[in-house]
Amino acid sequence: MIDHCFLSVNDWKKSRNFYDATLKILGYERILTFEIDENMAMAGYGSNKKSAFWIEKSPGITLSKEGGKARGVGIAFAAPSVEAIHAWFDACLSHGATEDEKPEHKPDYHPGYFGASVIDPNGWRIEAVLHTYKK
Secondary structure (H helix, E strand, C coil): CCCCEEEECCCHHHHHHHHHHHHHHCCCEEEEEEEEECCEEEEEEEECCEEEEEEEECCCCCCCCCHHHHCCCEEEEECCCHHHHHHHHHHHHHCCCEEEEEEEECCCCCCCCEEEEEECCCCCEEEEEECCCCC
16 A cells, blocks of 8 residues: 655664664665765665665754654564564664564554564654564
8 A cells, every 4th residue: 555655864874874774684675875965865775676665864854852753653664573573673772773662472463463663763663563473
């Protein structure tokens, strides 16, 4: 249903490095990068040569410290395994994110749901999720 999404960022290089390092753990890579000037840049992440998740720095858009979280936006990335979710969560924290929800089985969502979430360095809530978890 959704072809792609964008999140605005304040610190382009820090955000790009954060997503390069953390999305790689889930099997995604930076596919496209556009660095127009110091005020405008975009990076698209995905797999199979298709960018589905983008970060962008645009003129006139500045997020407050809790900007993303306050807006109530959350992005969930599909994870290949429980181990990948744990590794992703730890990498996010080591690259400047703050904990939102520790990795855990969430049977209230549905029996196979296992996920974790963080607040990225720009205040956006991001999650890694697996829908085929078995105890």
